[in-house]
Amino acid sequence: MIELDDFSVGFGAGTALRGATLTIRKGDRLGIVGESGSGKTMLALCLMGMAPDSAQLSGRLSIDGRDMAGASEAQWQVLRARRIAMIFQEPMAALNPLRRVGDTVMEPMRVHEGLSRGAAHKRALALFEEVGIPEPVDRMRQFPHELSGGQRQRVLIALALACDPVMLIADEPTTALDANVALRITELLVRLARERGMALVFITHDLAAVARTTQDIVVMYGGDMVERGATADVLAAPMHPYTRGLLAARPDPTVPARNADGTRRRLPSLPGSVPPLNALPQGCRFAGRCPVELAHCATRRPATRLVADNRQAACHLLEEQAR
Amino acid sequence: MGYFIFRRTVGFILTLLAVSVVVFAVMNVLPGDPALTILGMDATEDALAALREQLGLNEPLLTRYVNWVWNALQGDFGISHSFRVPVADLIVERLLMTVSLAVAGMVVTLILALGLGIGAAAQHRKFGDWGVMFLSQLGIAVPAFWLSMLLVLLFAVNLRWLPPGGFAGWSDPMAAIRSLILPTIALAVVQSAVLARVTRSAALEVMRQDFVRTARASGLSRRRVLWRHVLPNAMVPIVTIVGMQFASLVTGTIVIENVFYLPGLGRLIFQSISNRDLPTVQALVMLFAAIVVTANFVVDLLYVVIDPRLKARA
Secondary structure, eight states, X not given: OEEEEEEEEEETTEEEEEEEEEEEOTTOEEEEEOOTTSSHHHHHHHHTTOOXXXXXXXXXXEETTEEOTTOOHHHHHHHBTTTEEEEOSOTTTTSOTTSOHHHHHHHHHHHHHOOOHHHHHHHHHHHHHXXXXXXHHHHHTSOGGGSOHHHHHHHHHHHHTTTOXXXXXEESTTTTSOHHHHHHHHHHHHHHHHHHTOEEEEEESOHHHHHHHOSEEEEXXXXXXXXXXXXXXXXXXXXXXXXXXXHHTSOOTTSOSBOTXXXXXXXXXXXXXXXXXXXXXXXXXTTTTOXXXXXXXXXXXXXXXXXXXXXXXXXXXXXXXXX | OHHHHHHXXXXXXXXXXXXXXXXXXXXHHSSSOHHHHHHOTTOOHHHHHXXXXXHTTTSOHHHHHHHHHHHHHTTOOOBXXXXXXXXXXXXXXXXXXXXXXXXXXXXXXXXXXXXXXHHHHHTTTSHHHHHHHHHHHXXXXXXXXXXXXXXXXXXXXXXXXXXXXOOOOTTXXXXXXHHHHHHHHHHHHHHHHHHHHHHHHHHHHHHTSHHHHHHHHTTOOHHHIIIIIIHHHHHHHHHXXXXXXXXXXXXXXXXXXXXXXXXXXXXXXXXXXXXXXHHHHHHHHHHHHHHHHHHHHHHHHHHHHHOTHHHHHO
8 A cells, every 4th residue: 555665855964764664555554763853754755745845855655556755735635634643742632622623523524525504513523432432512612722631632533534545544643642531542442443444654752552552563773674573573673773772762660670689670772862863974873872783873774674574674683693 | 821911901001101292292383373374375464363272372381282182082183274074084084095095005015025035935045035035125125105106107198008197986896806906916026025025034043943843754744734834833923024014014014005096094194294283183194103003013913812821921
């Protein structure tokens, strides 16, 4: 359904996305993980045709077999909401504060499908029920500021489902929510994807959420896809040093918060932070922060190796080992 | 909401009361004797004294103020010194002229400013944006009276499409509208130049917000996103400026009516100031102040209509 081949996004001297290659099929549930600045949101925006005007796109991006890399705004408008829909991070800011949420959800149905107010209202009501909003008739008449964060995110999901898309991109949908609500939202997304046979692209830095929601995972760093595979495999046996670092930085509730000598245990963390786009190393993007770096890592870009069936990683160390 | 309206109404009355004190005080400390103005330089001292007595000018200041306010509340603003008819009649005759001009000016301002401002925001940092910014800078810089003269020169003198000034009354609506076209444009150009800039920056501010991205992700066209999502959210700053502009629009009619010889309140206030016609000037200043305060009141009400989040606080 969606195919990316050597797809890159540049901004002047910097590169936000380098040689992304990816296939998403109907019914797939794919997780994209990485820290802020890893290019995961840029990737999602490109799939919606909403990259900033200043972005230079190259490579192939095809949706439903049609090349969309140079597509016009009008061509994208046909796909948005009806084929691919997206939900965003901040459910408060992502809803028009001056509109009743029911009207917001009904708008794409009325615009794209020419539904009457009555028909749109009926469908919106069914969607509110499907996404688990209690007392949907009353809720539809309310404004975003009158709803809780979890309810707002459910409204946004209902909006995304308004025109029955075949793919839903969720860009950190739970970041702004508390843990309990976040858990229910991820459960909802999985249930909706299953019931509707809809593809789900789940973008997050929450590894536990990815483990619960997705079958496959892509790990991104500095605009590169560094590792991918079945979610369970990657999380159980990470191959790329970045993935290993990411997993090690995860808090583990079974480990006591204090060491034997009574000092507070600190979470292991990756040294440094993601450099700005125009200061990324030319070779492996992770060079400079990598604990097992080789001499040529910073200058030579590692090839993406097919390590096992449905399992890829891009690291010089893996090539050394294979030799 | 009821409490809000009550509070604002009390504020409205207090403001007008304060304005009335200032107006009355200023008019009475001004040099010049109204009796002398009415009777002329040749009047005898006896005649002047008799007239002063008749006008109540010998009463203490406070008594005169209370009388003035009390009569004004009953719609009696006294007799015009120069026209020798009740001030209230003078105002009623001319009110329609000025209100039509101000309302027409406001409507044209809104259409021009919202269209150009939103258009410029949509074209941010492109040719259309620069064009609108340049034109609005020009519009702000050009004085209204000079623009009026240019308009008369072009459309009335050279092209002969429209009358150069004057007003033949409302009996022939077509002729009335034709004589209002140039004054309306002259009035609206400056105002819409200011408002277009406000609209543009307010829209740019809104366009950075997340819900605009949501609207685009819903497959809505840029045009629909701009007019249905961005503009309503930009309305709070726009309405604030419109409220302030309505005040300057009303005062702007003073200049415009004099340039185009339109028999409205603006022309009347100019004439009565020249003639030291105190009762008329006092009444008109009060009226203009009331219009400004009312405009602010309406703006405050509009905020609540525009933004449901304010309803709880109001």
